Amino acid sequence: MIELHIILILMILGAIVAMEIESLLSSVIALGAVGAGLTLAFLLLRAPDLAITQLVVEILSLVILIKATVGVEVKSQRLRIKRGYLVFAVIFVVLFIWISRKAIMDLPQFGSPIMKMGSQYIASGLKKTGAANLVSAIILDFRGYDTLGEATILFTSAIGVITVLRKIGRKL
C-alpha cells in the first residue's frame, strides 16, 4: 500500500499547487495531474471500471476548462487572512481531529469484512443477471434506479447549460 500513499501525497501536492499558482492555465494543468493520480489510485485498488470512467471524464473536463481559460487573464487577489481567524481555524482543526480520533481508530480494515449484500452479489450475480462484469450487473440490474437517477441528472444538466447559453429569448 506504500505506492498508494505516495500517489495520495502527490495528489495533495498537486491540489495545493492548483490553488496557489498564479497563472490560470497552469492551475488547470495541475488539476489534471490530480485527476491522473486518482486514476492510478483506482487502478492500484483494482477498480478498472472506475479508472476508465475517471480517465475519460478527466480528459473531457480538462478540454473544456482549457478551452475556457486560454487567453483569459485574471488578476489574482491575495486574500489577507486575519491572525485571529487563523488561530481559531487551527484550534478547530486540532479539536476535530482529536475528537474524531476514536472513530477513525475504530474503522474496519480496508476491504474487510465483506458485507452481506456484497457477498450476495458476488455469489449470485452471474447466475441472476448473466453479466460477467459484476459492476455492470450491479449498476444496471440490481441498482437500476440509481442509474436512472444519474441519467436524469445528466439530462437536466445538459438542458440547463443549453437553456442558459442559447440565443433565443435573450434580451440584448
Added chain:
Amino acid sequence: MKKPGMSLIVKRITKITVSLIFLFGVYIALHGHLTPGGGFAGGVIIALSFIHVVLAFGKDVALKRINEKAASIIESLGGLMFLGIALLGVMGGYFFLNVLSKGRPFDLFSSGIIILCNIAILLKVGAGLFAIFIALAFFRMPQEDKEKKE
C-alpha cells in the same frame, strides 16, 4: 485568409485517429457486461471523438456532421430508450426486471437488458456531453459580440 482549425499535421493525424477513437468507444460500451467499462465510459469516449474533430477542424466542419439540435434529439431518444427498457420489465412483474433471456455467460449477446441499457446510455451520454461542450465553447455571450463589433 486564415483557415479555421489547427495545422495540417493535426488535421492529417485527426483523419486517421478519429474513427479509431469512435470505434473504441463503441467497443467499450458493447462489451460493458464482459470487460471493464460500460455505457457511460463509452459515451464519453464517443463525445471526445467528436470534440477531437471540433478542435482540429473548427466548429463548422463538425457541426455539419451533427449539430446541436440533432445531439439533443439523440440524447432525448437515449433517455427514452433507457426508460422504455425499464418499463419493459413491468410486463414480467416490476420495474427494471430483466425479462429478456440471459443467454450463455461470456457471450457478446448475453445478460438480457444490460447490453440494451448500455447502448441507451451510450447514446445519451455521448450526445449530451457533446451538446454541453458545444454550448460551453461556442455559444457567445451578447457582451462579447458587442465588444467584437466595436
